[in-house]
Amino acid sequence: MYRNHRVAVVVPAYNESGFVGDVLRGMPDYVDLVIAVDDDSTDDTWAEILTTAAETEPTAETATAVARHPDAPATPLTERATVSDRVGRVLPVQHRENQGAGGAIKTGYMAAVERQVDLIVTVDGDGQMDLSIMTRFLDPLIDGGAGYAKGNRLLYREFREQMPRFRFVGNLTLTFLTKIASGYWRMMDPQNGYTAISRDALVAIDLDDLYEYYGYCNDLLVKLNVAGVRIADVPMPARYGEEQSSIKYGTYIRRVSLMLLWNFLWRINAEFRSGRTLPTLAGYYLGAGLTGASLPLLLWTALPLAGVGVPAPPSPVSGLLSAVLAVLLGGGLLVAAMTLDRARNRPLEVQPSP
Known part of the structure; x- marks a missing residue:
């Protein structure tokens, strides 16, 4: 004992x-x-x-x-x-x-x-x-x-x-x-x-x-x-x-x-059902969805501009800028969701005395 x-x-x-x-x-x-x-x-x-x-x-x-x-x-x-x-x-x-x-x-x-x-x-x-x-x-x-x-x-x-x-x-x-x-x-x-x-x-x-x-x-x-x-x-x-x-x-x-x-x-879905994490859940899902959807567009527009021999989109420069902005926005939403998640869970972690 x-x-x-x-x-x-x-x-x-x-x-x-x-x-x-x-x-x-x-x-x-x-x-x-x-x-x-x-x-x-x-x-x-x-x-x-x-x-x-x-x-x-x-x-x-x-x-x-x-x-x-x-x-x-x-x-x-x-x-x-x-x-x-x-x-x-x-x-x-x-x-x-x-x-x-x-x-x-x-x-x-x-x-x-x-x-x-x-x-x-x-x-x-x-x-x-x-x-x-x-x-x-x-x-x-x-x-x-x-x-x-x-x-x-x-x-x-x-x-x-x-x-x-x-x-x-x-x-x-x-x-x-x-x-x-x-x-x-x-x-x-x-x-x-x-x-x-x-x-x-x-x-x-x-x-x-x-x-x-x-x-x-x-x-x-x-x-x-x-x-x-x-x-x-x-x-x-x-x-x-x-x-x-x-x-x-x-x-x-x-x-x-x-x-x-x-x-x-x-x-996050269990916490959403409890009504605690709507902003966090939205940030994670929107950020992941926007980033995931924008990365293929980013590659499609960036590779021809870099000299890689693949078919170029109709407006590669504007497409590239749109893709970069979408990726940055998606990444920003993910970072915001992580920040909210970290703040909400901080009371659940204690630091023992050395």
């Missing part, structure tokens, strides 16, 4: 034999329950979870922390995973089939909301997250009025310098796209899997609909924004060990970008 709050930690693990055991052993003493989710691994991950769990000692609060809350909503947890009896302070959970990183997190969340825990942390099973800084994620939920806290490896130069260049560029790209999609404009490093969330915030979203690919963390931010949940970015250094990532970044960025586009449309 941490500051009179029961704490559960979800540890997703897929083929993390040799790593996940150290993660379970390293849990701080105040953690009441560790939900270790084996995502149908093909190595000895499950055996390592069970063996390590037997080495752990339950805290005084664990007996009540693992009891299913009588008011907990029904979840399809048992349809997707086998939930074993608690061993020490570890609740071993095994997927019947591989469901991806987001699927393992979703399963852990389902198990957590059924139990009397107040705060749920997520850490990866590869040992690359510093468990000694976990309280930095818990404190904003207790003190700062936030419902969700996530790590940020991009805030300080000395932290982001430890990140490989290709990951840094990809992270910046997805940070910008997630800002637009989620409405959390001050947020950075949305791919960070070191997080903490309150039970109230978790039950405020449609947990069954949580994205199950690697972009689950981006999807969760969008859902939290629509639910009006305040978030906090927690500065932390990048940390990489011997474990190699299995993410194919080309596929990853493409799939997550498409998911974010859909989520963006869902968010």
Whole structure:
């Protein structure tokens, strides 16, 4: 228990034999329950979870922390995973089939909301997250009025310098796209899997609909924004060990970008139905429509003037000026919509104390 709050930690693990055991052993003493989710691994991950769990000692609060809350909503947890009896302070959970990183997190969340825990942390099973800084994620939920806290490896130069260049560029790209999609404009490093969330915030979203690919963390931010949940970015250094990532970044960025586009449309339309964002919605749609319609005209008029051998329009100069003005107007509407969106969502972001 941490500051009179029961704490559960979800540890997703897929083929993390040799790593996940150290993660379970390293849990701080105040953690009441560790939900270790084996995502149908093909190595000895499950055996390592069970063996390590037997080495752990339950805290005084664990007996009540693992009891299913009588008011907990029904979840399809048992349809997707086998939930074993608690061993020490570890609740071993095994997927019947591989469901991806987001699927393992979703399963852990389902198990957590059924139990009397107040705060749920997520850490990866590869040992690359510093468990000694976990309280930095818990404190904003207790003190700062936030419902969700996530790590940020991009805030300080000395932290982001430890990140490989290709990951840094990809992270910046997805940070910008997630800002637009989620409405959390001050947020950075949305791919960070070191997080903490309150039970109230978790039950405020449609947990069954949580994205199950690697972009689950981006999807969760969008859902939290629509639910009006305040978030906090927690500065932390990048940390990489011997474990190699299995993410194919080309596929990853493409799939997550498409998911974010859909989520963006869902968010602004959900907010429009609530009557809160008519000017923002109009700016986004008119700006995108005008820009999208004007770009082909801009190319059609600009290429002949540049000497490219394509048929020229009847009045290339006037057509070019019209296209440029239309693109500028569309871009201006998009910038105005983003500015309104940022101002409206600013109260939903808090900055924790260093």
